Amino acid sequence: METNRWAGLVGAVLFVAGVGIVLRVPGLIVAGAVGVGYLAAARTGSAPTPALDIKRTVGTDDPEAGDDVTVTVEVTNTGEAALFDLRLVDGVPPGLEVVDGSPRCATALFAGDSVRYTYTVAATRGRHEWTNIEAVTRDFVGSEERAMSIEAESVLECVPPLGSTTDLPLRGLTTRYTGRVSTDIGGPGVEFYALREYRHGDPLRRVDWNRTARTGDLTTLQLREERAATVVLIVDSRKSAYLARDPDAENAVERSVDAAGRTFLALLDGGDRVGLAGLCPDDRWLPPGTGTEHRARARVLLATDSAFAPTPVRTDGTTYVSRWTRGAIERLSPDAQVILFSPLCDDAVARAARRFDAGGHPVTVVSPDPTARDTPGHGLAWIERRLRLSELRSAGIRVIEWDEEPLGVAVARAEGRWSR
Amino acid sequence: MVAVTSPGPVRRPPPLSVGIAVAAAAAVVLSVVRVPLAAGIGVLGVVSVIAGSLLGVRTLLELSGAALGMAVVVGGSLGAAPASVSVAALAAVVAFDVADHAYGLGQGIGRDARTRRNELVHAGGSLLTGGLAGAIAYGVFVGIAGGQPTTALAFLLCGAIALIAALR
Numbered sequence: 001m002e003t004n005r006w007a008g009l010v011g012a013v014l015f016v017a018g019v020g021i022v023l024r025v026p027g028l029i030v031a032g033a034v035g036v037g038y039l040a041a042a043r044t045g046s047a048p049t050p051a052l053d054i055k056r057t058v059g060t061d062d063p064e065a066g067d068d069v070t071v072t073v074e075v076t077n078t079g080e081a082a083l084f085d086l087r088l089v090d091g092v093p094p095g096l097e098v099v100d101g102s103p104r105c106a107t108a109l110f111a112g113d114s115v116r117y118t119y120t121v122a123a124t125r126g127r128h129e130w131t132n133i134e135a136v137t138r139d140f141v142g143s144e145e146r147a148m149s150i151e152a153e154s155v156l157e158c159v160p161p162l163g164s165t166t167d168l169p170l171r172g173l174t175t176r177y178t179g180r181v182s183t184d185i186g187g188p189g190v191e192f193y194a195l196r197e198y199r200h201g202d203p204l205r206r207v208d209w210n211r212t213a214r215t216g217d218l219t220t221l222q223l224r225e226e227r228a229a230t231v232v233l234i235v236d237s238r239k240s241a242y243l244a245r246d247p248d249a250e251n252a253v254e255r256s257v258d259a260a261g262r263t264f265l266a267l268l269d270g271g272d273r274v275g276l277a278g279l280c281p282d283d284r285w286l287p288p289g290t291g292t293e294h295r296a297r298a299r300v301l302l303a304t305d306s307a308f309a310p311t312p313v314r315t316d317g318t319t320y321v322s323r324w325t326r327g328a329i330e331r332l333s334p335d336a337q338v339i340l341f342s343p344l345c346d347d348a349v350a351r352a353a354r355r356f357d358a359g360g361h362p363v364t365v366v367s368p369d370p371t372a373r374d375t376p377g378h379g380l381a382w383i384e385r386r387l388r389l390s391e392l393r394s395a396g397i398r399v400i401e402w403d404e405e406p407l408g409v410a411v412a413r414a415e416g417r418w419s420r
Numbered sequence: 421m422v423a424v425t426s427p428g429p430v431r432r433p434p435p436l437s438v439g440i441a442v443a444a445a446a447a448v449v450l451s452v453v454r455v456p457l458a459a460g461i462g463v464l465g466v467v468s469v470i471a472g473s474l475l476g477v478r479t480l481l482e483l484s485g486a487a488l489g490m491a492v493v494v495g496g497s498l499g500a501a502p503a504s505v506s507v508a509a510l511a512a513v514v515a516f517d518v519a520d521h522a523y524g525l526g527q528g529i530g531r532d533a534r535t536r537r538n539e540l541v542h543a544g545g546s547l548l549t550g551g552l553a554g555a556i557a558y559g560v561f562v563g564i565a566g567g568q569p570t571t572a573l574a575f576l577l578c579g580a581i582a583l584i585a586a587l588r
Contacts (some may be wrong), residue, residue: 005520007511008482012489013581016509017430021492021574027502028575030557031492036577037553040584084541087529102533104524108541119532136528140545211435403506 004180005142007084010058027318032188038141045139054133054152063123065160070120073133076114083136086401093128095310096121096156123158127259127304130154134390159303162265163296177397182420192225230288230335231267232236232275233260235326236342236349239280239318243343243370255343255368257308259407260271263339264298275300275336277328278307279306279349281319285331321348322355329359337362345381357397364398366407422467431476432531437522437539438473441521444515445469451508465512469519476526481519488512493564496558510550517546 013035020028038117052075059070073090077083090103094189096374109115138145197210198218208219223293237253244251260276267274275288276298284307286298332338338356342349344367357363367389371382389399400414449462465487472480492512496505521542525535564572 003524003526005517008485016489016493016496016576017577019497021570023497024570025496025505026561026570026573028493028496028499029504029570029577030506030554032577033511033557034506034513034550035555035581036580036584037549038517039581040553040587041549043587045586080495084545085538087525087538089529102530104529104533106529106533106535106538108538115534115537141517141549142524142542155558177474406543 001047001145001147003142003145006038007043009039012271013039016278023295042143045141047097047144048079048081048083048342049136049146050077050083050135050148051081052076052135054079054150056090056133056152056154058130058154059157060123061073061157063158065125065158067124067158068120069123069156070117071103071104071154072116072120073103074114074116075109075133076331077109077111080111081094082111085135085142085336087136087138088115089134089136090119091132091134092121093130093212094157095124095126096128102295106254120217121156123156124310125158125160125175125254125303126308126310127306128156128158130156136385143240151384157304159300162261176322193222195219195221203241228271228273229267229337230273230275230333230334231330231337231339232277232288233264234277234279234338234342235260235308235314236338236340237278237280237307237309238321238349240346241343241349242343245370245372249308252343252345252368252370254309254310255402256343256366257302257310259366259368260308260339260341261299261302262407264302265295268295278302278305279319279321279324279342279352282313283324284308284309285328285329287331288333288336309364321352322361325355327351329356329361332356332361334360339364339366341366342383343369344388344392345370347388350392353392353397354395356393362398364400365392366400366402366410368402431525431526433473433476433522434480434531434535434539435520436536437518437543438470440539441469441473441515441519441522442466444511444518445484445488446561447511448491448508448515450506451511452491452500454504454549455495455498455500458495458498458500460503461487461494462508465491466517469515473519473522476523478520478523481489481516484519485512488515502561503558506554508548510554513550514543514546518543520548 014030017032019028020032046279055074058071060067063069073089077097087106088104088107092098092103099120099122103116103119105117107115131153132149134147134149136145136147198207198220202220206220211219229239235256242251242253254270254279264274264276273288273290278284284305286301298365302308338361340353342365344350344365353363354367370386371385372378373382389401392399400410445466446583449459449466452458452462468480468484468487472484489512492505492508495508522539525538529535560576561573
């Protein structure tokens, strides 16, 4: 490809030499000849096709989120031709940010020479893949350039531990296992529920002796029975959910995944059975379960799976939300409840929440707010989202609106307005 | 996760090339310093090459190229020695070439990346190309200086241009 760097030089040469001829000044003709030299070089030069050997090493295999990871790129010219002007741009994965150095380099490599440069990225949750290095070569005087993309694959996988716990209140639909959801059933538990007349077979420890002493009748103390729930956490990770207030802010899917991780851990620790699903083209479904192994699987899934990636992995493919929802309802056990993490920036997902609710699965929506109000268009999106939230609320669905504050604060605020 | 502010590529020409370009532009002024008008125009070129490089504005670099070229023409027309005019022309082309190359590096690669070797090779190549062409042309000029220098040189130049047009 021509760079047109020397576009004006022909005119300049003719002008200088012309003035020299008209005024009979030999010096100017010689000056014109200097320009002719560049023209000749530009005319004959062609950008070489580089034969490059590329090695990329990623400093650490298993970094913590936020760790600095050094990436070293070594490029060797294995061809015969000298590369007088070689520019390299390493394709840093979109989820990573360069914090030191530069993934770019410009150099000149003669046959057999190599160049090595390093830069540092901050590791973030997820599986990050380098695929290519872009190389641009130019000829001696830069009149022509050739760009090509050279394959060089590396992977950085960062699996952070699931975050600290946030207690998310569940709605009263439970399994027969003992857990932490309070029921309206008297039985074994810790909280006072009711008193009733002693029946044959009641354990002696449950007899309220004070009352018996006062009235002479044997009375049994009943406690509120606590049971476990089955909960499926659904993260809305469609391409349209990757929304953020400004380019540097964490996007809604990042926040949702973070919140889902915390909730998962909290529920699992509380004895509930928890499942995990991604609402996206790659259908992901971790059936509800308990135990250490289940926890480890969820951790890896949340950290590295494409359904929960910090940046959209698949740019193709539409998610048909209603079809997905139908499939999900079929898979849900009848007593399961749903916690849906979504920015709620379109009607399809709001409809999905209502369908879960209609299907007999109590729904709680945790909605990270990605809207801004700086322009009229953004303001409109903000209003639309607010309306969607209030529609869901009036349909009896719990909605936790999550602004910039920690999730726990948002949950506490939302709890205040729920009528149990 | 703590948000890290992105340093991003600093899209300005790397300093080494800017230094070389300014030095070459200054060499134009020095070569035609005997003709005050030419030197004045040359200083304009030096100023705009500095401004264009610091601000990263290509129009200013083109302006400086034009000013340096005019300095050569005016200097040659108003009586500077042929040798100084040739040197001035070489320096003018090198100044524009290096400044423009640095601008391209600034845009594509950024100031914070390693570009030193690339810059030195390019500046060296540029100087070599112009120097070789100038030396040949000047040699021819000195060699045939006895006869009808201007006309003969003009024909030679025309021949060279025709040859280049036929190349490739």
